[in-house]
Structure formats: structure tokens, C-alpha cells
Amino acid sequence: MLSFRLVPLAALCAATVIASAQTGVPGGRSLPAGVETAPITLSVDLTDAPRKILHATETIPVQPGPMTLVYPEWMPGEHGPTGPIINQAGFIITTPSGAPVKWERDLVDMYSYHITVPEGVTQLNIKMDFLATSGANFTEGGSTSANLALLSWNTILVYPLNGDIAHTNVSDIMFSPSVKIPEGWHFGTALQPLDGATEASSHAAFQTVSLEQLIDSPVLAGRWFREIDLAPDVTPKHYLDLAGDGPEDIALSQQHIDQFAKLVRETGALYKSRHYGSYHFLVTLSDQVAHFGLEHHQSSDDRVPEKTFIDEGSFAEEGDLLPHEFTHSWNGKYRRPAGLATPNYQEPMKGNLLWVYEGLTNYLGDILAARSGIWSPEVFRDRLATIVADFNDARPGRTWRDLQDTATAAQILYNAGGPFDNWRRDVDYYSEGDLLWLEIDETIRAKTSGKKSLNDFLAAFEGLGGNTAPKVVPYTFEDIVSGLNAVVPNDWATFLRTRLDSNDLHAPEIAGINTLSGYHLTYTDKPNYWSTLNEGDGISATYSLGFTAGSTGTLGDVIMNSVAYKEGLAPGFQIIAVNGRAFTPGLLRAAIQEAKGSGPAISLIVENTSYFQTISIDYHDGEKYPRLERVQGTPDLLDEILKPLAAGKTNGL
Ligand SMILES: [Zn+2]
Numbered sequence: 001m002l003s004f005r006l007v008p009l010a011a012l013c014a015a016t017v018i019a020s021a022q023t024g025v026p027g028g029r030s031l032p033a034g035v036e037t038a039p040i041t042l043s044v045d046l047t048d049a050p051r052k053i054l055h056a057t058e059t060i061p062v063q064p065g066p067m068t069l070v071y072p073e074w075m076p077g078e079h080g081p082t083g084p085i086i087n088q089a090g091f092i093i094t095t096p097s098g099a100p101v102k103w104e105r106d107l108v109d110m111y112s113y114h115i116t117v118p119e120g121v122t123q124l125n126i127k128m129d130f131l132a133t134s135g136a137n138f139t140e141g142g143s144t145s146a147n148l149a150l151l152s153w154n155t156i157l158v159y160p161l162n163g164d165i166a167h168t169n170v171s172d173i174m175f176s177p178s179v180k181i182p183e184g185w186h187f188g189t190a191l192q193p194l195d196g197a198t199e200a201s202s203h204a205a206f207q208t209v210s211l212e213q214l215i216d217s218p219v220l221a222g223r224w225f226r227e228i229d230l231a232p233d234v235t236p237k238h239y240l241d242l243a244g245d246g247p248e249d250i251a252l253s254q255q256h257i258d259q260f261a262k263l264v265r266e267t268g269a270l271y272k273s274r275h276y277g278s279y280h281f282l283v284t285l286s287d288q289v290a291h292f293g294l295e296h297h298q299s300s301d302d303r304v305p306e307k308t309f310i311d312e313g314s315f316a317e318e319g320d321l322l323p324h325e326f327t328h329s330w331n332g333k334y335r336r337p338a339g340l341a342t343p344n345y346q347e348p349m350k351g352n353l354l355w356v357y358e359g360l361t362n363y364l365g366d367i368l369a370a371r372s373g374i375w376s377p378e379v380f381r382d383r384l385a386t387i388v389a390d391f392n393d394a395r396p397g398r399t400w401r402d403l404q405d406t407a408t409a410a411q412i413l414y415n416a417g418g419p420f421d422n423w424r425r426d427v428d429y430y431s432e433g434d435l436l437w438l439e440i441d442e443t444i445r446a447k448t449s450g451k452k453s454l455n456d457f458l459a460a461f462e463g464l465g466g467n468t469a470p471k472v473v474p475y476t477f478e479d480i481v482s483g484l485n486a487v488v489p490n491d492w493a494t495f496l497r498t499r500l501d502s503n504d505l506h507a508p509e510i511a512g513i514n515t516l517s518g519y520h521l522t523y524t525d526k527p528n529y530w531s532t533l534n535e536g537d538g539i540s541a542t543y544s545l546g547f548t549a550g551s552t553g554t555l556g557d558v559i560m561n562s563v564a565y566k567e568g569l570a571p572g573f574q575i576i577a578v579n580g581r582a583f584t585p586g587l588l589r590a591a592i593q594e595a596k597g598s599g600p601a602i603s604l605i606v607e608n609t610s611y612f613q614t615i616s617i618d619y620h621d622g623e624k625y626p627r628l629e630r631v632q633g634t635p636d637l638l639d640e641i642l643k644p645l646a647a648g649k650t651n652g653l
Contacts, residue, residue, distance in 0.1 A: 060123065150282065174208050333470065407429045
């Protein structure tokens with residue numbers, strides 16, 4: 001997953017069943033013979049998606065007696081108990097003759113329904129709606145508009161426990177899914193349609209798959225829909241499936257199509273493997289849906305603002321999203337931390353290795369964006385400068401919450417952010433992970449005089465077993481250490497723990513990056529390209545006064561112990577006037593410049609919950625924006641890292 005903020009600021013063909021690493025059910029009560037192999041049928045009706053309500057009917061083969069049905073709770077890629085049960089509605093169970101079967105929710109586990117199947121009954125019919133009305137993120141979030149819908153199957157199904165949670169494996173539970181879509185819409189998915197259904201069919205049944213593969217295979221449908229065959233000479237196949245709020249939204253340039261095709265080639269050259277039979281980028285271009293990315297083995301659910309593919313600033317801003325989510329097919333789905341490789345959706349996950357799952361993916365997404373030409377090297381460096389500056393000077397929460405804890409606490413931190421985020425921190429393992437894995441890459445290159453790099457680690461780690469069907473191969477901290485040692489011997493365990501457990505104000509990775517990159521962090525009074533994107537119509541004084549302000553003067557975050565914090569400012573305060581004049585971002589910028597050196601202190605009138613005060617800020621160091629400055633006489637390692645690996649067209653990889 002890629003969270004929706006920028007800097008913390010935040011398929012093998014479907015015929016092949018995903019083979020989970022957890023095979024077999026150790027002991028416990030198994031369902032009677034025949035029951036576990038008979039598929040559950042699930043039919044989802046999207047014709048009311050424009051009204052933000054989805055309908056489903058599900059038939060489950062059963063045996064008489066007590067049983068428990070569960071709604072998926074712990075969602076892969078969301079790293080937490082985020083299954084959106086709050087928006088389940090109209091959940092009614094009947095026998096084939098229409099007699100109601102009363103369900104009773106578990107007193108402790110809100111995701112469990114206990115029922116007793118009447119004597120003589122071998123099938124239950126279930127009706128269920130999902131209210132696609134939430135403004136939240138992830139699969140709970142907005143997924144429909146008047147002309148499109150993204151179906152996440154986990155939102156609208158239940159499945160039977162095999163006795164209890166401990167003995168239930170979702171790779172053993174089979175589903176026969178189908179979907180009905182509004183007239184005139186088209187769809188894309190990694191699922192394999194049956195009976196000649198095409199992307200233009202208004203009703204499509206799909207091949208029977210495991211529940212694991214079903215939930216891993218969302219469906220994107222829309223009136224304004226386009227499927228682009230990327231790098232058609234490469235096997236397996238890759239598709240860019242686009243649905244937009246309007247027809248203009250999906251009219252991206254040939255240059256951008258070529259960049260995504262290059263991305264396909266670069267991943268083959270980097271990971272030396274593919275773990276799917278075909279891959280679908282399912283891109284929703286809409287201002288009406290939640291914005292995030294969610295990874296799957298054979299597809300990704302990429303939801304971005306409507307004009308992302310036709311506006312150059314937005315295209316740059318979202319440039320790492322597709323490379324990030326695509327990388328997850330290897331790093332996160334195929335190779336998965338042992339604590340996240342759970343056998344079902346009810347067993348809690350452990351996020352302690354998310355600095356690999358997400359941190360490494362974040363780094364790889366960034367360098368792949370550059371190697372594919374989505375970002376120029378300059379844009380890559382400007383973004384990196386912003387991350388380095390944040391973790392050097394604007395994330396003081398490091399002094400009490402180490403990088404490790406941001407991963408361990410992931411399940412409570414995804415919805416964090418906002419006021420005082422710099423002091424609490426949130427899922428910082430994404431962007432601090434950029435720095436950690438950059439330093440590792442540079443360290444390998446330095447220790448081997450450029451003969452080896454992180455690329456060698458990735459070819460072995462992500463390419464384990466060569467091309468495979470989608471499956472899960474778990475790993476531990478020790479596996480990471482031994483994988484790095486196989487590339488170049490080093491005390492990698494200490495290297496990693498020193499950084500993961502550090503409570504230094506300045507992230508320890510930065511010293512290594514400053515030494516090895518051929519660049520070091522500096523500040524200038526001119527915003528870099530990335531700073532300008534982040535500022536929008538407001539102003540960032542993060543590294544000078546210690547806050548950001550929106551276009552009307554409302555403060556975003558205020559950095560703990562910054563000049564502004566010490567003078568009494570806090571997030572949510574509104575700057576009414578700067579040096580006696582009504583606030584504008586430009587006036588504040590001018591006041592900071594005027595105060596530089598021996599200029600006057602900056603006078604602000606601010607409002608806090610309807611009360612006003614005047615604050616004088618005695619700051620004279622001018623505007624500060626981060627930049628990576630070349631260290632003359634040293635090798636340009638960043639330039640080396642960003643060089644494309646794929647030479648022209650490749651076959652299969
Ligand atoms: Zn991710």
C-alpha cells in the first residue's frame with residue numbers, strides 16, 4: 001500500500017490458484033468431506049454503484065448444526081484490522097426454501113456471526129449490501145462515482161470458519177464469483193472470465209478461485225474505460241486498465257504509456273523474475289474516490305485524482321505510485337514478512353518488518369520511477385532532499401519513537417497524521433525506509449568498489465525460485481541479514497538494529513548518505529520542484545520558522561521545539577495578519593526575507609479558537625528549502641543508482 005501523503009510528512013493467469021505458504025490445517029475439526037471443496041458462489045451487482053450501494057448474493061454449501069461465518073477483518077496490504085464491517089447492511093441468511101436463519105454476533109469478535117443450520121439443509125443463501133459511502137481510506141474508502149466503480153471483494157462477502165480461526169486457511173476455501181455491471185461500462189481484473197465474457201460484457205462469471213485469490217483480485221469498471229497493452233513483446237502480459245470520471249481523463253500521452261512500458265521492462269531487469277501470469281494496473285482517475293494504492297499479486301488498485309494522467313504536476317506528484325504498487329508483487333506479496341503471512345483474515349498480523357515490506361518498496365518505487373523516466377533525476381533528487389531534510393530537522397518524534405516502533409505500531413498509525421504529527425510520528429517506515437535502503441545500497445557499492453549493489457540482493461531475494469505462480473514465501477529479520485551478507489559480508493544485523501532502534505534527533509542514515517552519495521543536504525532560499533508541489537497555494541516554512549500554512553493562514557503542523565513552537569504557535573491556529581497586513585502566503589514569505597540578517601522581527605496576529613493574540617518572532621535566518629548539493633571530487637552514486645538496467649526490448653524479463 002502507499003499511503004496518500006507524499007512525505008510523512010503520508011497475476012499468472014487467473015487460472016492458477018495462489019498457493020499459500022501455510023499449507024494444511026494442523027489438527028482441529030475439518031468440515032465433512034466434500035464441503036471444503038464445493039465452491040461458494042458469490043454474485044455482486046454493481047448497477048447501483050453510482051448510488052453508492054453494492055448488492056451481493058452468496059450461496060454456501062453447509063452441513064446441519066452450529067457454524068460460524070466471518071467477515072474479513074485483517075486486510076493484506078492494509079496491515080491492520082480495517083475490514084469495513086461498519087458499512088455492511090442488509091445481511092440476511094435463508095435456507096433454499098426461503099426460511100430465515102437467525103444469526104447472532106459474537107459478543108467479543110464483532111466480525112463473527114454464529115448460526116445453527118437446520119436439519120436437512122445443505123445450502124444457505126445470503127444477501128448482503130455494502131454501503132460505499134465512507135470518506136475513509138483503503139478498501140473502506142470511496143470507490144464509486146456516477147461513472148465508475150472499484151469492487152474490493154472483501155467488502156461484500158462472508159466465509160465459513162473451519163471449526164475455529166486457528167484451523168481456517170483461506171487458500172483452501174473456493175469461490176465461484178461473478179459480477180453484473182451497468183450497461184455500457186467496461187471492466188478490468190486479474191480474474192479469468194468464463195464463457196467468452198469480455199471487458200464489455202454487462203455480466204461476467206469468473207473461473208473458480210481460492211478466497212485468497214478472490215480478495216487479491218479486485219474489479220475496476222467504468223463508462224470511460226481504456227485497457228492498454230503495455231510492452232506487448234514482454235511475456236507475461238501487462239495491462240494498464242483506466243477508468244476516469246470523464247473521457248478526457250484516460251487520454252494519457254504516448255510518452256506516459258512508454259514510461260509505464262519501460263517500468264515493466266525495468267522490473268524484469270531488476271528482479272530477474274515474475275510471480276504472476278499476467279498483471280493489471282487498475283487505475284481509478286477520480287476526484288470522487290479515496291486516494292491510495294493497494295497491492296495484489298497480479299494487479300494493483302491505484303486510486304488517484306481525476307487529472308493525474310493529463311496534468312504534468314499531478315503526474316509527477318503521483319509518479320511513484322504505480323512503480324511502488326507493482327514492486328509489491330515481488331516485495332510484499334511473493335516475499336512477505338512471517339508476521340504478515342497469516343492463513344486467514346481473522347488472525348492478527350505483526351508489522352515489525354514493515355520497514356522491509358514498505359520501506360524497501362518505497363525506495364524501489366522511487367528509483368524505478370526514475371529509471372523508467374517518470375521522474376527525471378532532478379525530480380528524484382528534489383524529492384529525496386525533502387525526505388532527508390524532514391528526517392534531519394523536522395521529525396523530532398524520533399527522540400521518543402524509534403523507526404522500529406513506527407512499523408510495530410503500524411496498525412494504529414495509518415490513520416495518524418495532522419496536528420503535531422512531527423512529534424507523534426506515523427508510518428515513517430515508508431519515507432525513512434527510503435533513506436535506510438539508500439544507505440544500504442550505497443554501502444554495498446562502496447564495500448565492493450561498485451561491483452555489486454542492492455540490485456544483486458534483489459535478484460536473489462525477490463527472484464528466489466525464478467518465475468513462479470503467485471505464492472507467499474515468508475522471511476524473517478535473519479533472512480534479510482543473511483541475504484545482505486551473501487552480497488557482501490558485513491555486520492548487517494548491527495547496521496540495521498543501530499538505525500531501527502535509534503532515538504537520535506537526526507536520522508542516523510543521513511550521515512551515511514552524506515558521506516557516500518556524492519551529495520549532501522543544504523538549504524537555500526528557493527523552493528525546489530518538490531517543495532513547490534508540496535506547498536500548493538500555501539507556504540512551507542517548515543525548516544525556517546517551523547510550520548506550514550494554508551492559503552488562508554491556517555497552520556498545518558508546527559514542528560516541536562521550532563522557533564514557532566517556542567513562541568506559542570500550534571497546529572490549527574490561523575494567521576490573520578503579518579506585520580499588520582491581512583495574511584497572504586506571499587506576505588509571510590516577504591516578511592521572512594525582510595527579517596533576514598538585521599531586519600525586524602516578524603509580527604503575527606493569530607487566532608486560536610476565537611481569541612486573538614499578537615506574536616513576535618525574532619528569527620533572522622531567511623527562507624530555507626532543502627537541496628542536495630553535489631560534493632565535488634566524489635563519485636556521483638545517485639546518478640549511478642538511477643541508470644536504467646533494461647536495454648531496449650527484452651524477452652520475458
Ligand atoms: Zn506499499
